[in-house]
Amino acid sequence: MNKPFPCLVLGLALAATASAAPQALDLPPPAPTSATPAPVTAPAIPATPAALDPAQLRALRSRYAAWQALPEPERARIREAARAVAALPPAQQQTLRQRFAEQDQRFRDGWLLGPQLGQLFPKLQGLFGYLPAEQREPALAILRQLSSDQLAQLSLVAQRTPPQERDQVRSQFLALAPGARDAWLKQNVGH
Template identity: 60%
Template sequence: MPTNRRWLCVPLLLSTALVAHAVVPAALPASVESTAPAANVQTPQAAWATMTPQLKRELRARYAAWQALPEGERQRIAQAAAALAAMSATQRDALQAHFQGMDQMHRDGWLLGPRLGAFYAKLQPLLGYLPAEQREPMLALLHQLDAAQLEQLSLISQRTPPQERAALREQLLALAPAQRAAWLQQNVAR
């Protein structure tokens, strides 16, 4: 894989690894694995019992993010997990270091899956502070948009002043799916 493509895959591959920790009970975080003696293999239940509340919350959030993904996104993540597993330890370490060097906001955005994760940094102004009651409807709406529409929404998100974002989200959520394309075009043109 060419170097420039490899770096573009970093978030997808590493978000896959992060989601895998939440989905595959045997895949324990390094902090848990390193606390267990090599001769004494812990069961997933025993490892869970030794985790901090913060780590448990993080794993639950990853698992919830995984459950919220459409099946196609889960398949893409499974393929990325296979690609990550096939890499050498040196390559995985380099990718991990690159991913850990990213801002936490960007890393968290990849929990939305590879398609939305690629747009998250641009959508973050609009989505970063969603009220709880808007989270599920907004994620469902975003999964229905194609790449061109996500790009349009990204532009709208970045142009909208903070004090107008709540109204914009409400307006977008109130639209019928058939009206979204025209609404996006109209708001991009402003």
């Protein structure tokens, strides 16, 4: 599969640093010039929870919960990606951080789901971006069971499903037995 390496590494590394690291990476910003925009840096995380406002504390807890929910192989991939980003020259790290920060918030939030789902989340969002609370965890568990090919097919289904049919299509898919998913995906991709 052809993967956009810088985006993948950056998304994984930023997800790792935002949700698993106790403090932000200290990256020296490039020397400002009149042609250089202000640097985008990782926000510093205060040493004590009392220093956070309630919204920051909720966001930090949410990111940590997302990290804890990832399977260990996904966390290992994220740690490796974070090491790869940390090995880059500071200017290149800053460029990647800035490119990531310029992305839509929904795109950035998708990476909290881990490398496999994070890469496809913009395409899956139509079906799985706005789930009722009771469907969220079961849906994530099912999505994490899918192969790369199944996720690619499901992303096509998600993109082709009109908004008024999304709830029905999602419910059908989530109700399937694991052995029936391939046939359902092939049938629905063919439409």
